[in-house]
Structure formats: C-alpha cells, structure tokens
Amino acid sequence: MANYVVLMKMTPEGAKNLKDAPQRLAKYNEKLVAEGAKIIAAYATMGRYDYVAIIEGPEDIAKVFKSSAAVGMLGAVRSETMPALAVTDFFKLVAEI
Secondary structure, three states: OEEEEEEEEEOHHHHHOHHHHHHHHHHHHHHHHHOOOEEEEEEEOOOOOOEEEEEEEOOOHHHHHHHHHHHHOOOOEEEEEEEEOOHHHHHHHHHOO
C-alpha cells in the first residue's frame, strides 16, 4: 500500500454549503474504498488549504486520482494529491544512490 497527502481548498459553493461537508467526506471515502483505498486521517486546517487528508491506497496512483476527481466533480473542493513516502524509506533510497 502507498500513502497520499490530499490538500483541499473549498470552492465558494463548498463554503456556502459547509454543513454538507460530513456527507461529502463520507462520499469521498466510499469512492476511495471502491478503488481499494481509505482515508486514514482527515484534518480541517487554517491557511492556504481548508482540509488535509492522509490516504492509504494502492500503488496505482490512478485509482486514487480517480476518486479525487470524482469528488472534485461535486464542485465543493479543489484538491491536490501527492504521493508520500515515509522519511525512513526515502533515506534508504538516498543511501542507494
């Protein structure tokens, strides 16, 4: 399994319908589960992004992107998805160079 960091910013529509956010998050997780992934942590944040989610999913990043795109189509958030590697694993890779 791989880890991904998803940064989300509310659209004006998402801010207007903020009370619907719990249902949208549940829908996002349903779409992730259908692709073999899941949200392992989600945070509301202050600053450039409104939400941050940590997702565990298949190495096939296309499946995670598919779920993120489906949620983006709802129009409440814009997201940026990044693969994330544990720092200890990163250091092992660097040691091989």
